[in-house]
Amino acid sequence: MTWIVWLILAIAAVLIFAIAGLYNNLVTGKNRVEEALSDMDVQLKRRYDLIPNLVETVKGYAVHEEGTLAKVIAARNSAMEVSSAEPEKKIVAENQLSSTLRSIFALAENYPDLKANQNFLELQRELTDTEDKIMASRRFYNGNVRDFNTKLQVFPTNLINKMLKFTAYSFYEIGDAAQKENVTVKF
Numbered sequence: 001m002t003w004i005v006w007l008i009l010a011i012a013a014v015l016i017f018a019i020a021g022l023y024n025n026l027v028t029g030k031n032r033v034e035e036a037l038s039d040m041d042v043q044l045k046r047r048y049d050l051i052p053n054l055v056e057t058v059k060g061y062a063v064h065e066e067g068t069l070a071k072v073i074a075a076r077n078s079a080m081e082v083s084s085a086e087p088e089k090k091i092v093a094e095n096q097l098s099s100t101l102r103s104i105f106a107l108a109e110n111y112p113d114l115k116a117n118q119n120f121l122e123l124q125r126e127l128t129d130t131e132d133k134i135m136a137s138r139r140f141y142n143g144n145v146r147d148f149n150t151k152l153q154v155f156p157t158n159l160i161n162k163m164l165k166f167t168a169y170s171f172y173e174i175g176d177a178a179q180k181e182n183v184t185v186k187f
Helices: 002-061 063-081 087-110 112-116 118-153
Strands: none
Touching (some): 002 087, 063 087
C-alpha cells in the first residue's frame, strides 16, 4: 500500500513541476512581448518629439499647406493618446500617423528652398532613422508575439493556458490596403 502512495506523490510532483515549467515559460514569453512593445514605445516617443520640429520648419515655407500640417499634428496627438496596453488601437493610430507623415515629405518636393534647408534635411534624416528603428522594433515585437502565440497553441500548453489566463497577442501589421501600396513621388 505504501508504494502506491509514493507512486501517487511522485506523479503529483512531476505534474506540479511540469505545470510550473509551462507557466514559467509562458510568463517569460509574455514578458518578452511586453519588452518588445516597450522598446517600440521608446522609438515612437522619439518620433513624436521630432514631428513638431519638422512641422514648424515646414510651416515657414509652406504657409498655405495648413491643412496638411494640421492633419499630421492631429495624427501625432491621436497616436500619443493611445495606450500601449491596447496594441490593436495603437497599430491603427501609428499607421495613420505614418501615412500623414508621408504627406510632409511630399510637400517638400513642391518647395525647393525647403528641400535645401539644413534644419529640414537634418530632421528628415533623424525621422528616417527613427522610422527604421521603429520598423526594426515592430519586427522584434512580431517575432516575440509569434513565439508566444506558438507556445500557447502547442501541446501541452494549449491544455492549460486558458486556466492560467494567458491570451494571444496581436501582430503589428498594416491594416489599411492603401498603406501597403508603394509611395509614388512625382517631380
